[in-house]
Amino acid sequence: MIDTDPALFDGGRRLPLVEDFYTIQGEGFHAGKPAYFIRLGGCDVGCRWCDAKYTWNPRRYPPVDVQVVIDRALTCPARAIVITGGEPLLYPLDILTRTLHDRGLQIFLETSGTHPFSGRFDWVCLSPKRQQPPLDEAFRRAHELKVIVEREDDLQWAEQNAARVGDDCLLYLQPEWSVYERMMPLLVEYAKAHPQWNISIQTHKFMHIP
Secondary structure, eight states, rough: OOOHHHHHHGGGGGEEEEEEOOOOOOOOOOTTTTEEEEOOOOSOOOTTEEEEEEEGGGOOOOOOEEHHHHHHHHTSOOOOOESSSSOOSSSHHHHHHHHHTTTTTTOOOOOEOOSSOOOHHHHHHHOOTTTTOOOOOHHOOSSSEEEEETTTTHHHHHHHHHSSSOOOOEEEEEEEEEGGGHHHHHHHHHHHSSTTEEEEHHHHHHHTOO
């Protein structure tokens, strides 16, 4: 159980920061876009293929004053912020996102959708997981649905989730990295037969950047 005691985070004035850095978004609709990443610790979903398992235990990351993070983000020449994790919706994000918005930055969220929303976002990328499906609210809020495909029957799971998002939500299939070469031909043919789907790849791994 992850400790999200409000007193620990002072209503979002402190958050368990894993890292923050300036890079290029590697996945989904905004792939190729320069952005400042804010990665928070803590996740209770536990995907076996997760490439950020080091974020799972928030106790490794003592709460940090969000103003410190905001000040660093404001020095970045890009005007896009990606809030990711871990699972960032474990925490109150109103202060962080409101302050960044007030300074003219766009805020993009990456989430599994397993916890209630807090904060203001210009773009929500929902990446649903079988073992802990998203809340109804997440489907309503999603601008982008990104389903990780590890095996062929994940395509059925993808369609189940696509049926729950809004008509304007963009749909992406992304091969799980360790089976990228094996799954890509299947995804290419599937997207060609079902052109409502796009293919996302982890371009940052090809670029050898964070």
